[in-house]
Amino acid sequence: MSMIAASPQTLTIKGLSKRFQIDNDFVEVLNDIDLEVTPGEFVSIIGPSGCGKSTLLRMVAGLEQEYQGEIYLGDELIKGPRVNRGMVFQEARLYPWLTIENNVAFGLGHHHSAEEKKRIVAEHLELVGLSSFAKAYPHQLSGGMQQRVSIARALVNRPQVLLLDEPFGALDAMTRISMQQEIIRIWEAEKTTILLVTHDIDEAIFLGDRVVVMSKRPATAKAVIPIDLPRPRDRNSYEFVQVRKTIYSNFFSEVEVPFSYSI
Amino acid sequence: MKKIGSWLRENLLALVVPILLLSVWEAAGQLGWIRAALLPRPSAIAQVLVELIASGELFIHLGISILRVGQGFLIGAFLGVLVGVQIALVKKFRIALSLIFGVLRPIPVIAWIPVLILWMGIDEGSKITVIAIGSFWTVLVSVVQGIRSVDKKYLEVATILEKDQKTLLTKVVLPAALPAIFTGVRVGIDVAWRSVVAAELIAAASGIGYMIMYARELSQIDVVLVGVLSIGLTGVLIDQLLLLLEKRLLKWNVNLHES
Ligand SMILES: Nc1ncnc2c1ncn2[C@@H]1O[C@H](COP(=O)(O)OP(=O)(O)O)[C@@H](O)[C@H]1O
Ligand SMILES: [Mg+2]
Numbered sequence: 001m002s003m004i005a006a007s008p009q010t011l012t013i014k015g016l017s018k019r020f021q022i023d024n025d026f027v028e029v030l031n032d033i034d035l036e037v038t039p040g041e042f043v044s045i046i047g048p049s050g051c052g053k054s055t056l057l058r059m060v061a062g063l064e065q066e067y068q069g070e071i072y073l074g075d076e077l078i079k080g081p082r083v084n085r086g087m088v089f090q091e092a093r094l095y096p097w098l099t100i101e102n103n104v105a106f107g108l109g110h111h112h113s114a115e116e117k118k119r120i121v122a123e124h125l126e127l128v129g130l131s132s133f134a135k136a137y138p139h140q141l142s143g144g145m146q147q148r149v150s151i152a153r154a155l156v157n158r159p160q161v162l163l164l165d166e167p168f169g170a171l172d173a174m175t176r177i178s179m180q181q182e183i184i185r186i187w188e189a190e191k192t193t194i195l196l197v198t199h200d201i202d203e204a205i206f207l208g209d210r211v212v213v214m215s216k217r218p219a220t221a222k223a224v225i226p227i228d229l230p231r232p233r234d235r236n237s238y239e240f241v242q243v244r245k246t247i248y249s250n251f252f253s254e255v256e257v258p259f260s261y262s263i
Numbered sequence: 264m265k266k267i268g269s270w271l272r273e274n275l276l277a278l279v280v281p282i283l284l285l286s287v288w289e290a291a292g293q294l295g296w297i298r299a300a301l302l303p304r305p306s307a308i309a310q311v312l313v314e315l316i317a318s319g320e321l322f323i324h325l326g327i328s329i330l331r332v333g334q335g336f337l338i339g340a341f342l343g344v345l346v347g348v349q350i351a352l353v354k355k356f357r358i359a360l361s362l363i364f365g366v367l368r369p370i371p372v373i374a375w376i377p378v379l380i381l382w383m384g385i386d387e388g389s390k391i392t393v394i395a396i397g398s399f400w401t402v403l404v405s406v407v408q409g410i411r412s413v414d415k416k417y418l419e420v421a422t423i424l425e426k427d428q429k430t431l432l433t434k435v436v437l438p439a440a441l442p443a444i445f446t447g448v449r450v451g452i453d454v455a456w457r458s459v460v461a462a463e464l465i466a467a468a469s470g471i472g473y474m475i476m477y478a479r480e481l482s483q484i485d486v487v488l489v490g491v492l493s494i495g496l497t498g499v500l501i502d503q504l505l506l507l508l509e510k511r512l513l514k515w516n517v518n519l520h521e522s
Contacts, residue, residue, distance in 0.1 A: 061423055081423045093420050097438040097515045106434065107424055139517045157424075 008039030009074030009160050011060070011193060016069035017218075018055055028218035029055050033069070035212065035221060039160075042187060042194045044204035046251065047214030053197040056219075057163045060195065061087045073160060083109065086154030087163040090170055092146035094138040100149055101125065101134040107156040124152040127186060144168075144175040148182065155190060162187075164196040168203070180206055184231065201251065205243050206233050213250045223250045303485045308492075311485040321489065324474040325497060328459050331387065331470065335394025336455045340402045340448060342395070347406025348432075368404075372397035372458040376465050385466040390459060397458040398451035405447020409440030442516050449505050456498050471497075 016033040019026045029052035037043050047053050058064045060071055062081035071078040073085065086107075094103045104121045112120065125131045128148040130141075138146055147167055154162060164183075168176040180203060187194055198204050204211045208227055215222040225247060229239055271278075285305045291297050292304030299307065315321035349356045375396055379389040413436055421435050437444075463472025471490055478486035 063419060063422065081425055083425050085423075087423050089416070089419075091416065093416050095417065095420075095435065095438070096517070097441070097513075106421075109425070137515050139515070153424075 007074075008191075008193075009076075010039060010072075011035075011037040011161055011195075012070075012072040013037075013056075013060070014070045014072070016056070016059065016067060016071065018052065018059065018064065018067040019218075030067075031218035031220050033219070033221050035224075037161075037193055037195065039193055040191050042207055042209045043196070043212060044208030044210070045195065045197045045212045045214060046199065046201060046204045046247070047219055048216045049199060051214050051217050051219040053214060053219075054165050057087065057165050057195060057197055060161065061085055061163055083157040084159050085161045085163060086157065086159035088147070088150050088154050088165065088167045090166040092138070092143070092150040094146055094149055094153075096138050098138075099134065100130065100136050100138065100141070103138065103149055104152045104156060107153040109157070120156055124156050127155070127189065128152045128182070142175075144171050144179055147171065147179065151183070151186065155186070155192075158190070159192060161193045161195065162190075164194060166197055166199060169199065176200075176203070181232075183207065201244060201247055202235060205229075205240060205247065206235060211247060213247060225250070300482075300484065303488070308485050308488050312489045312493075315486065315489055320474070321493060324469060324471045324490075325493060328463065328470040328472065329497070331390050331459050332394055332452065332455045335391040335459070336398045336452055338391070339395035339398030339455070340451060343399045343402030343447075343451070344406055344444070346399075347403045348410065348437075350403070351407045351410035352432075352436075368400050372454065373461045376462050380466055385468070390462045390467065390470075393458050393462045394455045397454040401451035401454050402444070402447050405443050405450070406440065409443030409447070410436055412443070413439040442513055442518070445505075445509050445513065449502060449509075452501055452505065453498065456494075456501065460494055 013033055013035040016030055017028075018030040019028045021027075033056065035043075045053055045056070055064060059067055060078065062078055062085065065080065078085075094100075095106065098106060101121050104124055105117055108117055108120060122131065122134075125134055128151055130145060130148055130152070133141060133145065138149070141149065151167070167183075168179045171179060183194075183196075184207065194207075196204075196207060198207075205227055211225045211227060212221050213223040213225065214220070225243070227243060229237070229243070234240060288297075288302075289305050292299065292302070292307075297304075303311075312321070346360075350360060351357075372393055376389070376393055379392050383389040383392065417435055417439055418431070421431050426434070459470065460472045463470040464476055467473040467476075471494060475487050475490035478484075478490065
């Protein structure tokens, strides 16, 4: 049914370092990142702003190409973008000149018949709960709805890995929480590997099988914390709060200590 | 009905001021303060207008001019889009043409008219070419600017989805640049309309510009004035039609709806 043979693949990041050249200066962004993500795993990444989280996802997506180290999906060395890795950005990045269904259809390649295309698009609009907005234009949708369309567009090719770069960062708190539940539902339905960057520690814990805490620039993977909590998770449970404490102390051990944080 | 009412209330001044001016002008003419041989009264001009419309003369000349604009503009705009896309996307092309275009572009279209008359005579060819040149540059510039200011974020989405160059151009770059291109088209038609009149004033045997020049030779100031004013009115009409078309074609463009 799908064009990518869907045997689950491990995502392997090995000794990844990246620097940007700005005029004659080099800015070290990532420093020797190692990470192995098992098929179907949900990994959250948090870190101080500007530490290179987006850069890391862009490298996995194949948008950044000059770096040291290697990224593998299964046995395939990642050299550039491919539809087996989907990405959702902080802004929905929908094309304003296309209707919602055409935005989602844009994700698909050429090798589908018109009926097949229609069916796949309809399925994915259903998946994100926006079937009734198929004919609408992006500006007629709220921010959260636009982001769901963007997720549907990234999923139509049934990617092995879904990369989410602060996808709910621009949404209000209520919408964000419902989107978090939504993404869990989608993840459980699609069984894709997910790499999620967020600046919201609660979100990282609520969603992730593991939380990677990155240090400030040049960023290393400072700690990788497994979240062994049953789903659906309760943000107020004792265990959840314990994990949050651990991550707070990890997060702020190096970054400036916040004036106060009470949990 | 309600809409028209509120429009009227908001734009009342736009109507009141011209009516006031016309009345003062009419009164001044009646009282003999203005010599009719230089500036006839509005009522006299209106009478000539009605005569020219009734005889069909005005619309024949306007029609000929509009046809010329249509033909010249299509050629100029087509070439403008074609060359503009290349310039915007192919760096070598851009560099190769930068000096030539830098020198040619600032030349006012009217300056080409004598050259074209020598080359092509005073037939349709020279006029259509003048219009084509004028609209070529405006469309070219808007296409280049439109394409080069397409948000890189839109391009990244297509890159991630492994789209080929053709899809990228037709599905992403051109639609994104379309509002800017459309602005260029509107300015381009405006330029085309101005240049056709200029070309006809200099040398022609038909068209609204010719009608004005011919009436001047006969010292028919009223016909001259009718001609001049109809140029303005036609210009407004064309622009409004294009605006309507733009609203149709660019339904998705939120910025358009707000203005
Ligand atoms: N294309 C680029 N050229 C130069 N510097 C860049 C570029 N992209 C990102 N950077 C720099 O790399 C650092 C990490 O950026 P980013 O990955 O966006 O951080 P974040 O963790 O907030 O997502 C920042 O200091 C940023 O200024
Ligand atoms: Mg970022």
